[in-house]
Each structure stands twice: as C-alpha cells, then as structure tokens.
Amino acid sequence: MDYKADEKVAVDHGDEVHDAHVAVQLAHDVENQKLSPWTPRMFRLYFILACAYLCGCLNGYDGSLLGGINGMKAYQRYFNMSSEGSSTGIVFAMYNIGSIAAVFFTAPVNDFFGRRWGMFTGAIVVIIGTCVQATSTGRGQFLGGRFILGFGVSFCCVSAPCYVSEMAHPNWRGTITGLYNCTWYIGSIIASWVVYGCSYIDGDIAWRIPIWCQMITSGIVALGVLWLPESPRWLIAQDRVEDAVQVLATYHGEGDENHPMVVLQIKEMSNQIAADATDKSWWDYRGLWNTHSARRRLIGVLGMAVFGQVSGNSLSSYYLPVMLKQAGITNEKKVLALNGINPVLCFFGAILGARLTDVVGRRPLLIYSIIFCSCCFAVITGTSKLSLDQPDNASAANATVAMIFIFGIVFSFGWTPLQSAYIAECLSTDIRAKGTAIGNLASSIASTIIQYSSGPAFQDIGYYFYLVFVFWDLFEAVFIYFFFPETKDRTLEELSEVFEAPNPVKKSLQKRDAQTVMNTLNVTGDAKLAGEYFQGLMPIKLLHQPRAQTKEVSNRTKSQKLGVMLVVPARQGWVIYQKLDSLADSYRCDGNNPCATCASIGHDCTYGSEANSRSKNDLILESVLRVEKTLHELRSAIPNGVQLANSPQTNRTNSFSGSSPDLNLRRQSHAIQTPTSQDQRENVNNLENAVLDSMHTSTTESILQWPHFDVFPLLRHDGDSIFYLEQARPPLAVASNPMYPYVDAEDIISMLEAFERNINFWYPSMSQEQLSNIRATLQTGMPSEDTVHSCLCLLTLALGCASQAAEDLRFTAEPDAAEKDKRLRKRKLGNIYFQLALKKLHVAHLQVDSQSTQCLFFTALYFASLVRPLQAWEYLSATATRCMLLLSYPPNTHDDEAEERIRRIFWSCYILESDYMAELSACPPSGIARVESSIPLPSTYHTHPSEIVEEESSLYFLACISMRRLLNRVHQLLYAKDTGAAFDHTRFPRIVAELQRQLDDWREVLPASFSFSIDTEEAATAAGGFLRQRYLTCKGVIYRPYLMWMLSTSYAETRVPSIPDAMQNCKLCLDACLLHALDLRGFPQTVLIDTWICSLSMSGAMLIILAASHVPALKEFIGSRATLVGSHLEKLFRNWREVSFGGDSPSVDRSMWLIQQADSYIRDCY
Helix, strand or coil: CCCCCCCCCCCCCCCCCCCHHHHHHHHHHHHCCCCCCCCHHHHHHHHHHHHHHHHHHHHHHHHHHHHHHCCCHHHHHHHCCCCCCHHHHHHHHHHHHHHHHHHHHHHHHHHHHCHHHHHHHHHHHHHHHHHHHHCCCCHHHHHHHHHHHHHHHHHHHHHHHHHHHHHCCHHHHHHHHHHHHHHHHHHHHHHHHHHHHHCCCCCCHHHHHHHHCHHHHHHHHHHHHHHCCCCHHHHHHCCCHHHHHHHHHHHCCCCCCCCHHHHHHHHHHHHHHHHHCCCCCCCCCHHHCCCHHHHHHHHHHHHHHHHHHHCCHHHHHHCHHHHHHHCCCCCHHHHHHHHHHHHHHHHHHHHHHHHHCCCCCHHHHHHHHHHHHHHHHHHHHHHHHHHHHCCCCHHHHHHHHHHHHHHHHHHHHHCCCHHHHHHHHHCCHHHHHHHHHHHHHHHHHHHHHHHHHHHHHHHHHHHHHHHHHHHHHHHHHHHHHHHCCCCCCCCCCCHHHHHCCCCHHHHHCCCCCHHHHHHHCCCCCCHHHHHHHHHHHCCCCCCCCCCCCCEEECCCCCCCCCCCEEEEEECCEEEEEECCCCCCEEECCCCCCCCHHHHHHCCCCCCCCCCCCCCHHHHHHHHHHHHHHHHHHHHHHCCCCCEECCCCCCCCCCCCCCCCCCHHHHHCCCCCECCCCCCCEECHHHHHCCCCCCCCCCCHHHHHCCHHHCCCHHHHCCCCCHHHHHHCCCCCCCCCCCCCCCCCHHHHHHHHHHHHHCHHHHCCCCCHHHHHHHHHHHHCCCCCCCCHHHHHHHHHHHHHHHHHHHCCECCCCCCCHHHHHHHHHHHHHHHHHHHHHHHHHHHHHHCCCHHHHHHHHHHHHHHHHCCCHHHHHHHHHHHHHHHHHHHHCCCCCCCHHHHHHHHHHHHHHHHHHHHHHCCCCCCCCCCHHHHHHHCCCCCCCCCCCCHHHHHHHHHHHHHHHHHHHHHHHHHHHHHCCCCCHHHECCCHHHHHHHHHHHHHHHHHCCCHHHCCCCCCCCCCCHHHHHHHHHHHHHHHHHHHHHHHHHHHHCCCCCCCCCCCCHHHHHHHHHHHHHHHHHCCCECHHHHHCCHHHHHHHHHHHHHHHHHHHCCHHHHHHHHHHHHHHHHHHHHHHHHHHHHHHCCCCHHHHHHHHHHHHHHHHHHHHC
16 A cells, blocks of 8 residues: 555654554554565665674673683683682673773763764774783783773673664564574684684683684674664654665665555654654663653663573673583583583574564563573582582583583573563663663673672582572562563554553553554544543433333134234234244234234224324335235135145255256246146245245346347356355455554544444344443443454444445445545455454354344344355354244343344344345255244334434335345245246236235335335435335346246247237336346445345346347337446446455356346347
C-alpha cells in the first residue's frame, strides 16, 4: 500500500496519525509483510553492523588477555605478582576504574556528535592505551595503560550497543543486538589463543605481543566508522528526518521510502522523540528516574548491568587459571589451552542464545539459564573439594573442568546476547546514551568489586567462594521474574507502552496488538477517557418487557382431539401449540377476532384488543395465512392417485454430490411430458412445510442442460459443477496470531450503528440489551478472553465493518479510487475481527444457548459476505440444527428474550438455507424447512432504539419469510424431482395461475416504505428495491414452464397441444427476467450477503433470454433491451468485487463468464 497519498513521509516532530483506519492499516500491512533476512540490502546492513560488533571484540579481547597472561610465568616474574591476591585484583580492577571515569563523558559525545563518533573516540583512546600498556617498564605504567584502555572501551561500549539496536531491523532486532555481545567471545578466543601461542616464546615479548595485538580491532573500528551511516533515531532527534528516511529505506525498506516498515518506524520515532523532547543538557540525568516509567526502565538497566558481572561469569573470564588450580590443574600449557577452549565453547552457546531471543523471549532465557548456573556452582563446589582432598582423583578434576565449561556455555547462551541488548531496549531514544552510560558505570563498579574481591576470596576461603554464587544466582532469578519486562516482538518505541503501565511485567506478557501501534503513533489518548467519551455518546437504552404468560387450555369436546394446548400471547395474536403424542403441530391465529382456533376451543381471544392491536405486521401475517390456505386447497386438488411418501426423507441425498441434477434432461427432445402416472409420489409434507426439495430442476446448472443450448457448446466447455468449483477452493487464510485492531470510540459507534442499520434490520436477532452489553464491553477495550460474549462482540464488529463497506452503492455508478480504498480498508478491518472471532469460535461450539447459536449464525453471514457458499452453508446447517435442538428441548430457565432470539435465528436460517439450496440443489438440507410450520413467526422483540425502524425491520423480516416460503412452494410444485408439474401441460397452467395470484397478494400487503413498481424506476427504499428483486425472481420462476413449453415446440417433430395464453405468459416470464437484471442495483443486502446467489440467478436469467432470443416468436418480446443487460451486470459485479468482498470466487467468475458469453450471442441476434 502506498501511503504517500494519505500522509507525508518526511514528518515533523508534531506529525501524528489522526486517521485510525490508516494507522490500523499501516500496522496490519507491517505485520503481513513477507520479509527475508537474506536479501542484498540486508547483507549491506550486516556489513555495517560488523564494524560496530568489533567494539564488542575489544572488550572480550581484554577479558581473556589478562586472564591468560596472568597465568604466564614471564608476566608474573616481570611484575613480581602471583596469579591471585590483592595485587592481581587491582590490575584487573584498574580497567573498570577507567570505564567508571569515562561514564560522564560518553553520553555527551553520543548525544551531540552521534553514535559513529562515539565509537571513533573510543577506538582512538584504546589505541593510545595499548601503546602505553605494551611498552610498560613498571607496574605503575602498566596500571596507567589499563586505565586508559578502560576509559576508551567505555565509549565503545556505550556507542556500539546503541548503534546496533537502533540500526537493527525490527523483525530480527533480538538476534542482531544479541549477536553484538556474542562478539565478546570472538575477541576472547583471539586473545586466548594468541596468549597460548606466545607462551612458547621466551622472555618479556611473550606477554607484550598479545597486548600489541589489541590495536588491530581498534584500528579497524577507527577507520570503519567513517563510512557508516548514522543512527536514524539520532538523526530524527537532530531534526534530520530526510536523512533518517533515507537510511531506513536503504537498510529496512529495500530502497523504498514508502515501505510500510519505513513509514511505521519514522512515525513511531517522530512521535516518541517529540513527546520525550530529547534532552540537550549533557549534565542532566534526572530523566533516568523522574517518572514511574523512567524508574522501571532504570531498574532493568541497573539490574542487567550488575547481574551481568556478578553472576560468576567474571570468575571464568579473569580467574580461570585460579579455578583450574582449585581443581588441581597447575600445568601452565594445559591451563592456557583450557583458557583458549573455554571461549570457543561459550561463543557457540552465545550464538544459539542470540537466535532464540526472538523465539522464546528475553525473560525465559535469563531466568532458566541463571537457575542452571546456580546448580553448576553447587556441583563445582563439590568436585573442587574432592579434587583438593584427593589429588589423585582425576575424575573429580575432569568433572570440575567440565562443569566450568558447562557453566560458561549456559551463561553465554542465556545472558551474553542480552547484556547489551536488553539495556538498550529498556531505554528510550532521549535517554539511551545516558542510560547506557549509567549501565556501564554500574557494570564497571560491579565488575571492579567482584574482580578485586575474588583474588583474596580464593586465597582465603578457596572453593567455598562458589557457594556465594549458588544463592546469589537464585536471588537474581526471583528479581528478574518480578521486575524484568519482556521486550520481544515490539519495536523500541512500542516498549514505552510497557514501561508506562502500572505493572510493566504484566503488560509485557500481553500480546502486542494494533492498539500498541496506535498508542505509539499518538493517535488517541487515554483508553479510560475514550471509554467515558464513548459512554457519553451512546446512552444505553435497556429493554423492559413483561414475561409472556402461558396458559393451559383443556380439551373442551371429544371431537376436537387437541389434547393439552399452550397459549402464548404474540404480537400477531395468540399462538396455540398442540401437543400430540405422534406429531408436533401448531395452529396460528388467523387474524380474525375471535380467531378460529380460540373460538373452536371456547377460549377468550385477545386479538384486536389494545394490548395486541392490529398492525402492518398482521396484514402480512394474514396474507401468509391466506396463501397457506390456498396452497392446502391446491394440494387437495392435485390428482388423488398420488402415493404419499412414507418418510419425510424420501429421495433425499445424505452426502454432497458434485454432479448436476438430472443431466439426462437436456437430451429430451420435448419439454412436455405426459400426465403424471399413478405411481409417482407427491411429498405432502414438503408442501405443508414449504420445503425446497433437493435435486430440484430450477437451478442455473439445470437451465444450462436444456437442449436449446446444444447449439452453444462453448457454454458447456467446462463440465465442473458449481459445487465442485467451490469445494476445490483453498480454505480461508487465517493469520496464526492476528493483531487486535485498535479503534476509537467514534469508530466503534460507527461499526455498531452499521450493524444495527443493516444486518440487524435484515435478520433482526440481536436485541438492544445485547447491543448495550457489547458497547459496555468495548468501553474497556477489545475482549481477549475466550468466551461466547467475546466472540459475539468480535463478530458484531466484523459484520459492522463489512456493512460499512457495502453501504450506499445503490446510486453509485462506479466509485472512485479513494472511495474504493476506503471501503477496502473497512473490509480488511472486518476480516481481522472475523479472524479473531474464529480463534474463539470453539467456545460457541461447546456451549448450547441462544447467544452461542447467534455466534454460529453470524459466522455463516460473514462467510456469505466473503462469497464462500460452502462454509456459509456449513455454519447455517450447524445453526439450524442448534435452533431445532433448543426449540425442541428448551432450557429449564424460562427466558422470553432468548426464546424469541432463537425463533428469529431459526427463520433467518430458513431464508438463507433455502436461498442456497435454490442453486446448490445437491446439498443435504438441515431439515429446518420440514418443521417450519410448527415454529411461531417472529413476535415482539426490541431490536432498534426507534420504534418506527423496529416495526419496519419486523415488517421486512416477515415479508422475506413469506416470500421465501412462497418461493419454496413454487419450486416444490413445479420443479421437484419426479413430482414437479413444470413438464406436465395438463397441470402447470392452473398451478401457475394460483401461484401468481398469491404473489400479487404478497405484494399488495407490503407497507408503503417497501412498495415498488414493476418497471425500471428506482424503488423508494433499498429494502423495497431488494424485495422487488425477490418478487421478479419468483415471477420468472412461476412463468418459466410456459417458456419451456414454447421453446420445446421448436424441437417438436409432432404436433403439440395448444395452451391458452401461452405466448402472453411467455412474455411475462421474459419481462420478469429482463427487469430482474435491469433493476439490479447495489442494494446493501445483495452486495453483502447475496452476491453469490445473485450472480448465479443473473446468469440463469441471461441464459433464458439467450434461449428465447433464438426463437423468432419470442425474440420480439425481448427487443433491444436484451443488449443492455450484459454490460449492466458486468459493471455491477466488477464494482462490488472491488469495493466489498474482494478476492476470487470461482462461482462468481463462472457466472460472469456465462453472462459475457450469453451477452455476446444475444448481441449477435440483434
């Protein structure tokens, strides 16, 4: 993503990211970057860091140098010293004393002149100290040289770690900074073996040559830093932002200044440095302790500096010959050889540890390694005692040497990579140089004390000195556990959030999310204040609803074998459940006063009273009931010779099938069949319950098998079914650790309002009380616990974001680039929430209640919005099964709201499952349609703050339910496999006429807000426009048998019987197909939920138009309008794909290809 269009890269100190969506997108893009540590530009970074690594070699060289020459007889004779004692201790300590003296000079040089010049100054001073020390003629000059060496190394030890940590790529900062301290062992290895080699030389030159060699690395550093780039963080602190951008682009962004990693780091650095106001007072160190955050940082710095020197590691560096002597090894050559082997082993341990810092984290490495070191010292104490008590016990001496080496390896593994890296990570840019200097001061003091005291301690108490470190190391482990935060997986700037927390350790162990990035970028303020602001904007409206009363009505007459009834008041009247032993059934109130059922049992009906007044809902209900009555009459009029099915599962498939239904159909020469034979079976239960039977013959694939398309073989070139195409798709890619997006109060309000305005209007299953609870939860931040409520919160936000991406496309011809980008950002944000919800969805599968069922339904809706029909089908089936379970076996605790929620989810699943089965006829139905007549229609439920909107939502929901039930019966009566009347000219005319009358009744009772005209004029509302699409779909399917009959006459070789008004009804079918396509707009429900269904439906309409355009008698009914359809549909689907669901859908691609091919053939006809 190119960020130049939205905001500048060369930012000032005051530049902030105020667009939370841009910031979230930036964080998301950074996380999804596929970066490699092996690119040419990364090797350039390694090359420049190698020069800084040599500063670590300087320190390591001296560590082994003095330990080695301290065991050389020539050195001891020249200065008249032993390998232990106070005189040896002062020689070792003088190096650290020089480092202490330099502390207050190192920070000003680094802050004023930069990290490069700090390294250069240190290297020059080391060269001077080497010359003084190597030419020593007495102990005083030798001590002076040691002091100068320590003074110079102090500059290098402040500048180099800062430089490495600030130049390291954030993705591998732990490894890169950890390697810096590993180079200590490179210097140590060189020194050890140089000393060992020189031990074979006689005279004073034997110990002077190793000292002269110290100039090699310091000379390389002094020359190399002149070609190094300066630290970008130091450059930004000096207001040299363009230079910083260039450096980051070169070494972190593959040369691209607009690379997300470059942009993110620049913004984070700029905001932090602007907030911290980099201190220019070289003498003022109060910034290290004047705030809670600073004090917690200082604890980490001082703790790491001190523990890194007094954990026992100084003994194996400086006093290894003494430790070997305690183990009974006194041979000079053997001691020097072991002194050379030790750093080699430690080096490999340090390298491995450096790599694992970014894998297991800092805290685990430090804690577990130091505990192991304590155990090592306990063993070394015992084996050393055995070695001295039993001089001939070679096993004890070997065990001691082995444990010394193991201690060194383990300490190097856990501590060496982090000694400098952790200190640099604990410090912010404005105090990093001063803090590192203070760390070096503490380290030098601790090292001085331990080095000076160790000589006399070995002399006085011997191996018992090891016991001090047994207990001290355990104390360090406890201290680290409580006071050292984890710094893994965060940029240096993002660690500010950790140290500013009341409990930094607890905060550091929480997962890094997008809010961390937002806080670092200074997008928003305090989360608590944001929550208060959020609460002030969104007052919570609680739902107060009396519990429904349940009455038992006894059986009044023997002839009315109704048994015991449960009468529940509903908005449409009383719903009366009949409890029978054999079959559960129900009788709905018929809308009269009194209703027929109440009158038959002598019960006082309250329908029409003030508490249950008639409303627009009742008009739709009455229409539905009239349709049901007419359908029952129609069913009874069907020839009586039909044998009934014994099982509701007759002719059902129990597994998915990839084949198109009844492929032999297209081989028939006639669409007309003889009257239904007596042995054909009619599934009465299907008609009773408005079931859309599987393997029906009204799918788009079925249309393509008509013999009329034999002349268009290209349309059938790919035999793969829609089901196979979808099944072959790769699964949805889900990030292993998706970040929690950060959004402010205004964004959350916008998402929830979009959800309420769209999803909860079309499928009104979430109450205002639920939405209030979700708002209250989101006031305290994004839910991270694995609960059903957390999952529901995330799914609601995901659907809200998706709704925002699909809104307001109805009148948009083609969104511009900025609008597309805005909508895609919304969609990507929704995808992140959805992925987070999927991580928690297991709790919804394990829990059985209305809210867990709601989670499954919302998951199905989001998969539908992703145009993944099989996954949507899977979750719809799971939701439907759960609904039937809860309706059959309700919980012991009575909850009116939960019961109504389940009923509404049930009807939502009924609508969507039927929609999918209209095109995926081979899919096994869940069975929800077979029990729908026993489930009450939606009743009172508080879904919206506005009563007007709530009523419109209920009306719309009822209208969609009744339309879907009518459509199912249309499919069942006309296109059911083996029993459909579409191929029987003696049956379908009467059925078609009755179905059309019911369709007109449905339209007549729609409220004014949903009204529409049967033409190409825009509907008054998006809901009305969507319902018109459903109306035209139903009308086209109802009249299709006439078109099939007329098409078949062109293939008939014998005279076919005539059908009254056949041509006029063919025209009605073609008009419905044309209007269905031309009236299509970017209705939110179509774009968000029905894109897949709509694409197949439109391709089916185009195929019908194509077939008719090649029959002269039908062609004149179509006219030139047919040439407008293809381009209109292609433009709509292209725009929807670009701004909403994105990605690829093989079904939609197939549909669009069919539309394009059919459009080409149609244009050839005109």
